[in-house]
Amino acid sequence: MTKQPLTLYLAAPRGFCAGVDRAIKIVEMALEKWGAPVYVRHEIVHNKFVVDGLRDKGAIFVEELDECPDDRPVIFSAHGVPKAVPAAAAKREMIYVDATCPLVSKVHIEAQRHADNGLQMIMIGHEGHPETVGTMGQLPAGEVLLVETPDDVATVKIRDPEKLAYVTQTTLSVDDTADIVAALKARFPGIVGPHKEDICYATTNRQEAVKAMAPKCDAMLVVGAPNSSNSKRLVEVGARAGCNYAQLVQRATDIDWRALEGITSMGITAGASAPEVLINEVIDAFKDRFDVSVEMVVTAEENVEFKVPRVLREPA
Structure with a gap:
């Protein structure tokens, strides 16, 4: 026919992308250096084929640090983790490797810098996504407020409109994010944005x-x-x-x-x-x-x- x-x-x-490539390489190099098993907190990247391939090589994927033994290396996923996670690993004297994408780390640094300058943060992101959880977890509870849509901007309760900044998840729709940023700037004209776009x-x-x-x-x-x-x-x-x-x-x-x-x-x-x-x-x-x-x-x-x-x- x-x-x-x-x-x-x-x-x-x-x-x-380069961040995913690096994260996978980190797991492979950790297995070469320390042998199996190596623990990974959360899927290293969001792809079943990739995760299954690394599991076959000796990676064990867990959701929380509590599931890892003290005597094996643990890797934090490309999406980033709250500050409390490496702090807990250090307290247990674990070997840990941070595979957070450098462009996500840039957002973490930005959030901390704004907080150091006395600004409350608004994060544009998806609730429950590991990157959002990781970024919000860089600062104490209540210091980062999440908005997902322009409608959320209308109801968000902030301390002081003159002391406000925003960051975004790196994997959002460029167009949708522009609409949310426009709503933020309309309601809070003094809001401070990133030096360079957070979306990677x-x-x-x-x-x-x-x-x-x-x-x-x-x-x-x-x-x-x-x-x-x-x-x-x-x-x-x-x-x-x-x-x-x-x-x-x-x-x-x-x-x-x-x-x-x-x-x-x-x-x-x-x-x-x-x-x-x-x-x-x-x-x-x-x-x-x-x-x-x-x-x-x-x-x-x-x-x-x-x-x-x-x-x-x-x-x-």
Whole structure:
């Protein structure tokens, strides 16, 4: 049977960012240095395939430090942790390695600097997301107030409108965040913002690529995990940018082929914690069913690299 032709648009940049790459490398190097098992507090990055691969190598994933023994190394995930967590690890004299993305650490430093200047903080983020929990946990309870929508801005109760600053989660929708920032500035004209945008380069770049790709596509798939904030935002950005069918898939086996009947153009991208092997798996699934021609949609070049912590570069 003759395969139907399909133009497959591939977004660039897509997939792994420098922070994710570094975090995975930290777990692998820790296993090489100290042997298995190495404990990891929370999923190192939000991707089941990556986590399962590291588990197979000897990583044990836990939600809380209490679940780790004193005599094995523990790694903190790329999303960051409240200040109390490394303090508790140090008290127990544990070996710990912080895999927090340096761009998340930048937000932590910013929050502390604002607090040192006597400012109360507002955080734009998603309640319960580990990055939000980690950032809010840099300061004492009540010092960081969370807003998720422009409507939240209207009801947030602050101490002093003249002593106020905001930070954001690094993986948010650029457009949605702009609306919330506008609402904050309208209600609190004196609010202090970040020197440089908190939303990270990788999140911004992937969203820009989707915006460029979406109008060309009958449908679009984002390869990523359902608990990955930046992946879910890509689906929303794609739908808003004019793609009628935008869906999140973890693997090629998740593709709903009946929903894609009759399409002639398809967009593919991936969240910042999705490995290229899963993207290729999805592309191959389309090549099995369609006569595919691939076109790249390139909106930025990325060459960012973050060093791993010194403790892993030193001999055991």
